[in-house]
């Protein structure tokens with residue numbers, strides 16, 4: 049894609065974003081024509097006063113012309129105000145819409161996308177890059193368009209008045225064009241570097257601020273600061289490079305503009321001495337020259353803004369070009385109930401790196417029964433649960449719910465039927481209540497109360513001065529592991545999904561807390577279909593079925609007693625824990 053294609057694509061994209069704002073755009077356009085008209089008229093008034101009113105000593109003509117000037121100036125101010133207001137609204141509307149769309153698109157992307165994406169970079173795209181695009185539809189840009197209209201008006205008028213002078217001034221335009229061409233290329237490259245180093249800073253901040261415990265316990269503040277300093281210096285160097293192009297740009301353009309002024313003074317000065325021009329015309333031409341130069345100057349300023357916007361546009365489009373693969377079928381089924389079973393049928397799976405993780409997995413989870421997955425770390429247990437939720441799709445084979453592949457059901461209805469409690473509890477920065485209600489808004493007070501009791505959370509909540517309204521801090525930093533766990537369990541009670549997945553839900557707790565939480569988990573498990581992953585085999589002994597995994601394969605299946613009697617892998621795991 050060449051540069052012009054890029055710019056055209058961007059304009060097309062912006063045009064599309066503005067499709068609901070056509071009326072405002074049209075009115076702004078009319079206002080701009082009005083602005084250009086009044087700007088054009090003001091030097092005419094000055095010329096009339098110098099060339100007619102003063103030589104004729106006509107006070108009344110001076111007076112009427114001054115009144116006319118004031119009227120023109122008032123209209124100019126009013127129209128500028130109105131058009132600026134309108135454009136500000138328009139740009140705000142556009143940007144809000146764009147940011148909403150982009151966020152919605154982002155949330156719809158595959159889970160695997162977020163594993164490879166850098167959060168800081170995504171944040172930069174949604175904030176700074178969107179803002180850069182907004183700047184293009186800003187009141188300042190509107191001024192540029194109005195300047196261009198004025199340029200066309202005045203250029204036409206000057207050609208009509210004095211072809212030679214106008215053509216002489218025009219000689220400076222190719223020079224301006226070449227300067228633009230040179231600088232725009234370099235400014236674009238330089239700003240691309242600035243953006244990418246800004247993203248690196250954001251990433252570093254994101255990573256370090258969310259790992260503050262790791263930094264403090266490993267006393268790594270110095271290293272982190274040093275890395276930050278290096279990234280910051282790199283960003284500074286890139287910014288200085290971009291700014292240095294930008295700062296040479298404006299004075300070079302000024303120099304060419306003064307050349308234009310010299311041409312007018314030389315030509316008109318000579319014409320006046322020859323009696324072919326009046327002083328009033330010279331003054332008007334100088335004013336017009338400025339009005340021709342201003343658009344070129346603001347145009348040159350806009351070049352860098354345009355270049356930055358193209359860079360940002362490309363980064364936004366890159367995000368839009370990523371399409372989710374884990375999506376609903378064209379005519380999906382709605383999962384309303386799990387009546388019979390969930391079946392893994394010869395499932396194979398690899399993550400994006402292609403390495404086989406699950407190999408020929410087949411088993412059945414019967415409705416209302418508890419299935420446990422055990423096996424050494426890395427054997428693929430969590431991966432099975434991720435496939436069941438369609439965080440990834442299987443590489444081959446299929447997962448069936450009541451004889452239909454899970455891909456047939458809508459993602460929403462599938463995920464609504466599954467609750468997941470893991471060791472890593474995800475809490476939002478809000479109150480305990482907001483965390484419990486997350487995703488299940490609109491529950492009644494008694495439902496909430498029941499969930500709090502069932503999760504054995506009531507004593508803890510009642511001991512807090514603000515009860516359920518207590519803030520948990522970012523990611524629940526103000527809570528203990530067990531408290532977080534119970535909030536997650538209360539949330540799961542409220543969701544009330546028929547299939548429950550517990551992934552090492554109690555692994556991080558001491559025996560005392562585990563026993564406490566196990567009681568609340570037990571009430572969560574009763575009457576539900578469940579898939580439980582546990583390293584501590586004591587918690588899964590009563591499972592209806594235990595599946596033993598090793599290196600991505602199922603190596604044994606049976607009840608606790610059956611597997612113990614087999615004296616195989618399960619027996620070995622069991623003996624390792626209890627002997």
Ligand SMILES: Nc1ncnc2c1ncn2[C@@H]1O[C@H](COP(=O)(O)OP(=O)(O)OP(=O)(O)O)[C@@H](O)[C@H]1O
Nearest residue numbers: 163399400401405424425426427428429430431432
């Ligand atoms: N997103 C990923 N991309 C690539 N490989 C992954 C990804 N997630 C997990 N793996 C790999 O898949 C394998 C199985 O991981 P999984 O988390 O399913 O194991 P597990 O049995 O649940 O382990 P643990 O008991 O330690 O939680 C591991 O070798 C792991 O490195």
